[in-house]
Amino acid sequence: MSRVLLIVLDSVGIGAAPDAADFGDAGADTLGHIAEACARGDGDRAGLRAGALRLPHLAGLGLGLAAEAATGRMPPGLAPSGPVEGAWGHAVESARGKDTVSGHWEIAGVPVDFSWGNFPATRPAFPPALTRALIAEAGLPGILGDCHASGTAIIEELGAEHVRTGRPICYTSVDSVFQIAAHEEAFGLERLYALCAVARRLCDPYRIGRVIARPFTGDEASGFTRTANRRDYAVPPAGDTLLDRLAAAGRPVVSVGKIGDIFAHRATGREVKPGGNDACLTAALAALAGMAEGGLVFANLVEFDTEYGHRRDVPGYAAALERFDARVPEIRAALAPDDLCLVTADHGNDPTAPGTDHTREQVPVLAFGPGVPPTALGRLAFADIGRMAERHLSLAVAGGGRLA
């Protein structure tokens, strides 16, 4: 038996999904547009990076071919220079959501078959009854925000007023989220977490996927900055996931980064949550090194999404992709002869698209390891990704997503 390393590059979409227009995302293409922007010289930033997008290792695993299969266009510079090493495909989501939770649950075999609740892009965004209940139950002097917002912009706008008044900043987006930003010292981190637990319960009747604590520090003079103490309060998956089946079979699991939060800490095994893509990848490789046969390391690299996709930062996103690419040889070296590594994504977040939200896209599926033959997998379902993992780990599994 062998191990599986499943890495989700959060938001690294490879082209519009067939139903992208229904989401206002016709033509979205996170990877393709970044590659095209870099080829034009629009991905340059002094001191960070310059020129064409260089992802030689990912291209060699079939990333460019997967993107070409998804869109009909090879992103500039992503054609493999030799034979592909592994299997590659592109996957389409069935759930009607372009959020992290829907994407990961479907990868793990539980497509969301209901509609998440969303708050409208009005002011107020939240139902007054919900706001009233939150204020009353948590003993707040009121709330600020109550609108759709970018999390970094709204703490700049309202951070000082929050510190002055003690009113937490509540905001949302097109995703099914109720986010609460509060100052770590002035409001208190534990108090923010307790407030989010109350909000979690109050949001349940509205079918809100996540309540998110967004602590920040700083002051008006020097500016406000979010800290690494973000905490997500998700609803548990609606059915048995890959993780539940592994737990039932007594298999070891290590969850890296946001995975624990996304699955509401159910069957997520040992959780490690260092900050940043590099630290998460390092932690995932360390977990794999100590992982017994038949186990899974499930990692999410969220920085692509939070730091660059939502911030519409093309050079930043390109540099993050190049940093991950540079570590692909390290990943490959960490794989034992029977191990399988799966690299995929949960949705898109095209940094060239209007607004600051996710984009409805197809995702790459790169499956590699010493024993994986070069294979074009074609068009897959998100659930095929988890199925590949389960099949590799010799769990009984029906359906598609066969590697060879």
Ligand SMILES: O=P(O)(O)O[C@H]1O[C@H](CO)[C@@H](O)[C@H]1O
């Ligand atoms: O702008 P920030 O606070 O990063 O918010 C983003 O983070 C949320 C959760 O991923 C998304 O719904 C999006 O709104």
Ligand SMILES: [Mn+2]
């Ligand atoms: Mn995501």
Ligand SMILES: [Mn+2]
């Ligand atoms: Mn996001």
